[in-house]
Amino acid sequence: MDPYSKRKKELPERPPESTRPSPFPDEVLELVLGLLKSNKDRSSVSLVCKDWYNAESWSRTHVFIGNCYSVSPEIVARRFPKIRSVTLKGKPRFSDFNLVPRNWGADIQSWLVVFASKYPFLEELRLKRMTVTDESLEFLALNFPNFKALSLLSCDGFSTDGLAAIATHCKNLTELDIQENGIDDKSGNWLGCLPENFSSLEVLNFANLNSDVNFDALERLVSRCKSLKVLKVNKNISLEQLQRLLVCTPQLTELGTGSISQELTERQYTELENTFKHCKNLDTLSGLWEVMTPYLPVLYPACTNLTFLNLSYAALQGLELANLLRHCPQLRRLWVLDTVEDKGLEAVGSNCPLLEELRVFPADPFDEEIVHGVTEAGFVAVSYGCRRLHYVLYFCRQMTNAAVATIVQNCPNFTHFRLCIMNPGQPDYMTNEPMDEAFGAVVKTCSKLQRLSVSGLLTDLTFEYVGRYAKNLETLSVAFAGTSDWGMQCVLGGCTKLRKLEIRDCPFGNAALLSGLEKYESMRSLWMSSCNVTMNGCRLLAREMPRLNVEVMKEEGSDDSQADKVYVYRSVAGPRRDAPPSVLTLSVFTEGTSPKCRRWGCNPYFCDMDG
Amino acid sequence: MSMRLEHDYIGLSSEVPPMESSDKKFSAGGLHLKATELRLGLPGSESPERENGNSQLSIGAKRGFSVAIHGGSANWVFSGSPGSEPAFSPRAANAGKVITGSDSVPVSKDGLPQSPKPIAQEKKNQILGVNGHGVAAASKAQVVGWPPIRSFRKNTMASHTPKNDDDAEAKLGSGFLYIKVSMDGAPYLRKVDLKTHGSYTELSSALEKMFSCFTIGQCGSHGVPSRDGLSESRLIDLLHGSEYVLTYEDKDGDWMLVGDVPWKMFTDSCRRLRIMKSSEAIGLAPRAMEKCKSRN
Numbered sequence: 001m002d003p004y005s006k007r008k009k010e011l012p013e014r015p016p017e018s019t020r021p022s023p024f025p026d027e028v029l030e031l032v033l034g035l036l037k038s039n040k041d042r043s044s045v046s047l048v049c050k051d052w053y054n055a056e057s058w059s060r061t062h063v064f065i066g067n068c069y070s071v072s073p074e075i076v077a078r079r080f081p082k083i084r085s086v087t088l089k090g091k092p093r094f095s096d097f098n099l100v101p102r103n104w105g106a107d108i109q110s111w112l113v114v115f116a117s118k119y120p121f122l123e124e125l126r127l128k129r130m131t132v133t134d135e136s137l138e139f140l141a142l143n144f145p146n147f148k149a150l151s152l153l154s155c156d157g158f159s160t161d162g163l164a165a166i167a168t169h170c171k172n173l174t175e176l177d178i179q180e181n182g183i184d185d186k187s188g189n190w191l192g193c194l195p196e197n198f199s200s201l202e203v204l205n206f207a208n209l210n211s212d213v214n215f216d217a218l219e220r221l222v223s224r225c226k227s228l229k230v231l232k233v234n235k236n237i238s239l240e241q242l243q244r245l246l247v248c249t250p251q252l253t254e255l256g257t258g259s260i261s262q263e264l265t266e267r268q269y270t271e272l273e274n275t276f277k278h279c280k281n282l283d284t285l286s287g288l289w290e291v292m293t294p295y296l297p298v299l300y301p302a303c304t305n306l307t308f309l310n311l312s313y314a315a316l317q318g319l320e321l322a323n324l325l326r327h328c329p330q331l332r333r334l335w336v337l338d339t340v341e342d343k344g345l346e347a348v349g350s351n352c353p354l355l356e357e358l359r360v361f362p363a364d365p366f367d368e369e370i371v372h373g374v375t376e377a378g379f380v381a382v383s384y385g386c387r388r389l390h391y392v393l394y395f396c397r398q399m400t401n402a403a404v405a406t407i408v409q410n411c412p413n414f415t416h417f418r419l420c421i422m423n424p425g426q427p428d429y430m431t432n433e434p435m436d437e438a439f440g441a442v443v444k445t446c447s448k449l450q451r452l453s454v455s456g457l458l459t460d461l462t463f464e465y466v467g468r469y470a471k472n473l474e475t476l477s478v479a480f481a482g483t484s485d486w487g488m489q490c491v492l493g494g495c496t497k498l499r500k501l502e503i504r505d506c507p508f509g510n511a512a513l514l515s516g517l518e519k520y521e522s523m524r525s526l527w528m529s530s531c532n533v534t535m536n537g538c539r540l541l542a543r544e545m546p547r548l549n550v551e552v553m554k555e556e557g558s559d560d561s562q563a564d565k566v567y568v569y570r571s572v573a574g575p576r577r578d579a580p581p582s583v584l585t586l587s588v589f590t591e592g593t594s595p596k597c598r599r600w601g602c603n604p605y606f607c608d609m610d611g
Numbered sequence: 612m613s614m615r616l617e618h619d620y621i622g623l624s625s626e627v628p629p630m631e632s633s634d635k636k637f638s639a640g641g642l643h644l645k646a647t648e649l650r651l652g653l654p655g656s657e658s659p660e661r662e663n664g665n666s667q668l669s670i671g672a673k674r675g676f677s678v679a680i681h682g683g684s685a686n687w688v689f690s691g692s693p694g695s696e697p698a699f700s701p702r703a704a705n706a707g708k709v710i711t712g713s714d715s716v717p718v719s720k721d722g723l724p725q726s727p728k729p730i731a732q733e734k735k736n737q738i739l740g741v742n743g744h745g746v747a748a749a750s751k752a753q754v755v756g757w758p759p760i761r762s763f764r765k766n767t768m769a770s771h772t773p774k775n776d777d778d779a780e781a782k783l784g785s786g787f788l789y790i791k792v793s794m795d796g797a798p799y800l801r802k803v804d805l806k807t808h809g810s811y812t813e814l815s816s817a818l819e820k821m822f823s824c825f826t827i828g829q830c831g832s833h834g835v836p837s838r839d840g841l842s843e844s845r846l847i848d849l850l851h852g853s854e855y856v857l858t859y860e861d862k863d864g865d866w867m868l869v870g871d872v873p874w875k876m877f878t879d880s881c882r883r884l885r886i887m888k889s890s891e892a893i894g895l896a897p898r899a900m901e902k903c904k905s906r907n
Binding site for chain 2: 369
C-alpha cells in the first residue's frame with residue numbers, strides 16, 4: 001500500500017480521456033519522468049503542461065533547496081509528495097567567514113517537524129550551512145525509521161551527543177558524513193553506539209572530530225561492513241591503527257588517513273606498505289594530517305588509480321609533492337597547501353596532464369611576515385602542463401595581469417575561476433596597475449565561466465568586462481574592489497545568468513543596489529556588506545519588490561542610517577519569522593505601503609527549489 | 612655603515628637615493644628619525660620612480676616594503692656603527708636595515724584610487740613588526756573574514772602551528788620548522804625550513820641560493836670585486852668563507868656560531884639565523900667595509 005494518499009483525491013478534476021492532449025496514461029508518464037535525475041531537466045519538464053507538472057511532482061524523489069528560506073517545508077511537501085532525499089542549504093556563504101551573526105537562523109528543526117508528518121519514509125538528508133541541534137538529530141533518529149544517509153557540511157549547533165543519537169537509533173544507516181562543521185566535540189563513545197550487528201555502513205567520514213573515537217568499536221565496525229566504500233578518519237588515528245583498518249577494507253574507494261606522524265619500525269613500515277599495495281580501488285585520498293614526509297612513499301602503491309588527491313592539510317614541500325605526483329598518473333583533482341610553493345606547482349604541471357581541478361590553500365594566511373607561498377609563476381606553470389584545467393581556487397600573495405592572460409590562453413575552458421590575492425586591493429606587482437586586465441582576460445577568453453571570484457586592486461573596468469563578456473556567469477564574489485556604483489550596475493545589467501552575487505567592502509551604494517530591482521527575482525540571493533548601502537535604499541527595495549526578502553544585519557555602534565550587511569533573496573514563503581533581533585526583516589508589510597498586485601503561492605516559474 | 616650601496620641589487624643608483632619624497636633625507640651614521648619614519652599605503656602604491664626595481668625582487672618583497680612602522684620610530688633607533696652602540700641588538704640592527712632597504716616605500720596616498728572603506732583603512736593600518744615583535748602590536752587589526760578561509764581550516768592549521776607570544780620567530784608545525792634568516796645588508800628576511808635539511812652543508816648551500824642575489828660588491832673569496840652579484844659564481848661558502856659568518860640565536864637568546872653542535876641539537880635550539888658580515892663579527896670599522904664595497 002502506497003503510504004502516500006491517492007492522487008485522484010487531491011487534484012482538481014481532469015477533463016475526460018478523449019480530450020486530453022497526452023496519449024499516455026499518467027502512470028506511464030510518471031514512470032518515464034521518474035527516470036529523470038537532473039533537477040534542471042525536471043524543472044523544464046514541469047513547465048510543459050499541467051499533466052507533466054503533476055507527473056513530475058509525483059515521480060520526484062529528491063529535492064534540492066538552495067536557500068532554505070526561499071520556500072517553506074509545507075509548500076515543498078504540497079508540491080512533491082514522494083520525496084525520499086532532501087538537500088538543503090541555509091546561511092549565506094559568507095557565514096563561513098564569520099560575517100553572519102551566530103544565531104542568524106537556518107535551523108533544520110522546523111523542516112524536520114513537517115517532514116516527520118509528510119515524509120515519514122525520508123531516507124537522506126544533506127545539509128550545508130544549517131543550524132542543527134542535538135535535539136534535532138535525536139528527533140531525526142527517532143522519527144524516520146527508513147533513514148539512511150546523513151551529510152553535514154559547514155553546519156553548527158550540534159555535538160557528538162547528537163551523533164550518538166543517530167548511531168543508536170538509525171538501524172538502516174548507510175552514510176554518516178560529518179565535514180568541516182562547528183561541532184562541539186565532547187568525545188564520548190558515539191561510535192560505540194552503533195549496534196553490534198550493524199553492518200550496512202557504506203560511507204563513514206569523521207575527519208572533522210578532534211577527539212578520540214573508540215578504536216576497538218571502529219575496527220569491529222569496519223570489518224563487519226563489507227559494503228564500506230568511503231572511510232575518512234580523524235587525525236587521532238595513528239598509522240598503525242590505520243593499517244589495521246585497511247586490512248579489513250580492501251574494497252575502499254575513498255580513504256582519508258589519520259596522521260602520518262607516528263614513528264614506525266621497519267617491520268611496521270613494510271606491513272603498511274603491503275597494506276597500501278592492496279588498496280588498488282582507491283580513487284580518492286585525503287587526510288594526511290601532520291605528515292612526516294619520510295613515510296609518504298608508503299602511500300605510493302595506493303595512488304595508481306587516484307583521481308582526487310586532497311593534501312590541503314598536509315604541509316608538503318615542493319619536492320615531496322613532486323615525488324608523490326609521479327605515482328598519480330590519473331589525477332583529475334588536486335588540493336594542496338601553498339607550502340609546496342612554485343616548485344611544487346611546476347611538478348604538478350609536469351606530472352598531471354589530466355588535471356581538471358586545482359585548489360591551493362594558504363598554510364599561513366594571517367601571518368604578514370610570511371614571504372613564501374605560491375606566486376603567479378606556479379599558476380602559469382600549471383597552466384602550461386594541465387590544459388584540461390577548468391576549476392581553480394588559488395590563494396597567493398602576488399599576481400600579474402600578464403600571468404593571468406597567459407593562464408587563460410593556455411586553459412580557455414575555465415568554468416570556475418577563484419583567485420584570491422590575499423592582500424586586499426593589491427595591484428599587479430610588476431606594473432603597479434590594477435588587476436582589471438587579468439579578469440578582463442578571464443571573462444573574454446573563458447566563455448563557459450560559471451563562477452568567478454575576483455581580488456586585487458580593481459576598478460569599475462573589471463566589472464564592465466564582467467558584464468559585457470561573462471554571459472554564463474552564475475556566481476560572482478567581490479571584495480575590496482570597484483570604484484563606483486557603475487561597476488555593480490554593469491554586472492547586474494550584463495550577466496544574464498547571474499544567480500548569486502556576494503559583495504563585501506566595495507564602494508557600491510543605493511544606486512547600484514536599486515539598479516538590480518528587476519533582476520533579483522531571477523537570482524537566488526544578493527549579499528552586500530560594508531558597502532555604501534543605506535537603510536533607506538533597502539526599504540525602497542523591499543517596498544518595490546514584495547517577493548524579495550530584504551534582511552539587514554546591523555553592527556554594534558554603527559550609524560543608524562547605514563545598512564551594514566544586507567541579504568536579499570527571493571522567496572515564496574514570505575518574510576521569515578524566526579529572525580533574531582539583530583536581523584531586521586524589511587518587507588512590504590512592515591514598510592506600510594500596499595503590495596503590488598502579484599499573487600502569492602507556489603508559482604512554478606518561480607520556485608527556487610532547484611537553486 | 613653606508614646603506615646606499617646595498618640598494619644596487621634592486622636597481623637603484625647608489626648615488627642619489629631615488630626616494631620620491633624630498634623630505635626623506637638619509638645619511639649614514641646619523642640618527643634620522645624622520646628618515647626612519649615610514650608612511651603607510653597599500654602595497655604596490657609606491658610612486659612611479661621605482662619602475663624596474665621590483666622585477667628582481669622575489670616573492671613577498673613587496674609586502675616587506677610596503678608595510679610600514681607607524682609611529683614608535685623611537686624604537687628603531689638606527690645606528691650607523693653597530694659595534695659602537697652598546698644598546699644595539701642584532702634585532703634592531705636588522706630591523707633598521709630592513710627599514711633602510713625599504714625606505715623607498717613611501718606612499719603618496721593621493722595616487723591611490725578611492726579606497727573602499729574603513730575596513731580597508733584598517734587593513735592599511737596594520738603594523739608589521741619586522742622582527743616578529745610587532746612594534747605597535749595593538750594596532751594589528753585583522754580584517755574580519757579575510758582571507759576567506761573556513762573556520763575549520765583556520766583552527767586546524769592554527770593547531771598545527773602553535774604561536775607563542777615570545778617565540779614568534781620559529782614556526783613549528785609537525786612537518787616543518789621555519790625560522791627566519793636575515794642577512795646583513797639585505798632588505799628583507801627569508802624563512803627556511805630546518806626540517807628539510809639534514810646537515811649543515813645542506814643548510815649552507817640552501818642559504819647561499821637564497822641570498823646569492825644580495826652578495827654583490829664584495830671582495831669575495833675570488834678576490835675580484837664584481838659589479839653584478841647575480842651570477843652563480845658568486846656563491847659564498849657560509850661555513851668556511853671569510854666574508855660572512857653564519858650565526859644563530861638559540862633558545863636562551865644568545866648568538867652562537869653555527870657549526871659547533873651536532874645538527875639535531877642545532878635544529879632543536881635554533882630560533883633564528885643571521886648571516887653576519889665577518890667585519891661585524893670581529894668589530895672592524897664600518898668605513899673599511901665601505902671602501903671595500905666602493906670598489907664596485
